Amino acid sequence: MYKTFLTINRKEAGYRPVMERITDFGEVEQTLNSEDRMLQASRCMDCGIPFCHWSCPLGNIMPEWQDALSKGKWQQAYELLISTNNFPEFTGRVCPALCEKGCVLMLSEQQPVTIRENEAAVAEHAFQEDYIIPHPPASRTGKKVAIIGSGPAGLAAADMLNRQGHTVTVYEKEEAIGGLLRFGIPDFKLNKNIIDRRLSILEKEGIIFECNVEVGKEGSIKRFFERFDAVCLAIGAGQPRDLPVEGRDLQGIHFALELLQQQNRVIAGGNIAFSQLISAKNKRVLVIGGGDTGSDCVGTSIRHKAAKVTQIEIMPKPPVGTNPDTPWPTYPNTLKTSSSHLEGCERRWNLATKRFIGEKGKVKGVEVVEVEWIKTEDGKLSMKETGKSEIIKAELVLLCMGFLHPVHEGLLNNLGVNYDSRGNVAAIKPNMSSIPNVFVAGDVTTGASLVVRAIDSGRKAAAEINKFLKS
Template structure:
């Protein structure tokens, strides 16, 4: 695919980024994308590799290798290389109807599995090729509202307007079912709107897609908290099927002394408050301005908190990572095309190093105690150092205190330690049981409750946007089969 010798002739090039200190002045996306001709050249690096792991989506080593959506990557790389952008857009849309999201926030499982990356050390710039294709589609007017030519007379309620909810609603609406999406927040998008900061995904990108879906006939009802302010029995009675897509938003807490101190918040609440302030033009309910900030937990959420706190003007920043520092490169136990379990330095750490002169992460640490003053305000935290130890019963590695501790003075602490499953009240309102992992119990997206289905993080647990889209697509086919007795999705 692409130019036969392209992987040898052309070095990998990607978008340039605004200098770290300069981009801290705003919350905008900070990439300067390649011009069209250069993007076509990059697509020409795609090899005729024979076995395109990039699109496989296989589970290897406990993680996905390649795209879970099975995007036809070699095909649209070939078309971009030849300048056939419209055909490339059609091939991309055949498997991914939300490429404007994945091309910005997906960690590029495809690139980690790219054969060219294994051969040359630099994979094809698949994610940026994907972004170029979908944005070309918008600029050329190829992305337009296309309502279904006929309706089936069946109605579906989708609870939750995150990526899984948007995907299942889009596919079922295209099939001709009447789809109503119930969203408890004031805007659709779920974590796309309020969990991922503007620097990674500007909110007009989400709103642009929602408007197209509305023009195609999908109804969005915001401020509708099903299971609390909206009766689940009424929703069930008014629709032929219900799909629960409420995400995995039950944050993992810390059970340590001083947790109740004012100034200790969950990361998702902090990020939501900042995004809402940006959208409304008002001040944020939670701010890091002038404060020393402690971020507890790594991963994308922790990184997003770091980048956001820096933009708010924090005075200092420390990020705790419980596990040991990952290796710089693949080990023998982590061969290609497995997902590389290596150290990743993201935009937040890069910006912190530019602002304060060092990476904010401290590995093998956790909070032992939060400190507070007489008024109950957070003043600092006692940090315990940890070491890995093999559990004699299970053989699994666990982190245990070494006895060494230090104090970090801080006025804002953000818990970004992951999630323990979905918030249970919506599932309980519909009578859907939960698993031991806090997810909705379902087999092939079908719950034990008649005409109630579930997908996304609510079903599989905290995961990637690309997996939410895959779940929504597959669940839509299951719902369609239930409603019509067959499916062409």
């Protein structure tokens, strides 16, 4: 290490200019040149206790691969990275980088090492230099595993089990592999050829992918399950939180994923009937929900050329910079401004939705009321309406209030798995459902979370399945 943190500031690659990027769905983030990238890695202090490593759900060994990168040992950096993370090219693009929030340099004018960008750069270099090549297992164990769901959890589990020599088939109900990476996260954050590139390696390594198969929808699940020695449920947490207030059935009110999935399909060349197209063009768009999914809807609406985009949130505006309630090295609950917000969006907080107002069956506005949050004696927040209400005009409303739990109808109910108190599939032992050879990975058991946590959960499920198959 060169201790360059004393002399070199954090330098982010930044985004493409707003006026350029809103005319397309290409990735918004830029890249640094290799020299700057290595200098950024050299800012790592190689802390005695690396909180970055502690903060990362995957336990990525940041100081080690920053050191390799800073010395120009790109391949070594990649090998260190891949030893804990199957898909650094995904997390390097979309991870909220819990590691950077735990970086000790975060305490110094909030200038942590650019770990996430470094990760993307190391992964890109690895693909460009062709040292990511298929490594099929030397022999096969004869054991068969079905992974149901092809998001990051399912893919990580499949990768780890295939490396052990088990024969792995991934079943996906949609027409393409990737879960929310493919049909959720917008292309301007994650270009889909990044997924295809990895899939081509996994396929050459022997993983079998079956699309357009909704397991458990029809036919006997028992017979399906009997074909495998173990099954892993990785179907995500797809039940969106609804807003069942007056006027909910008006036209023009959609769940976030209805828009986002459709947009990703349009970009992939999918054929969507004109009558089914959701368009924000020339409309006033109201995004209800102040989180990341909402922000993705903001960016998508702006690219549709919406007349105006407003994003509202029921909770108070988080503090800017630091928050004493979530001190370092925990992930801070502070105001986050995404690339989409910077493209032109009004953001408001402390607003609860009372009803949707329509005309001729179509939404025209939303009545909202101001709320305030009072801390009760036990430290919890209690919401109170102030009585101040208004109507926000909107011809398109997008509901982005998160996800409750996995979809129960179909596979899960037919299978008869137990649920936890939040409606996720309960794990009675690590990563094992209440049915002995049925394992669980990702959002289906943790509840809606992050790509990095899904990969981690997939790796852990694979380890448990491997132990089970060898017992």
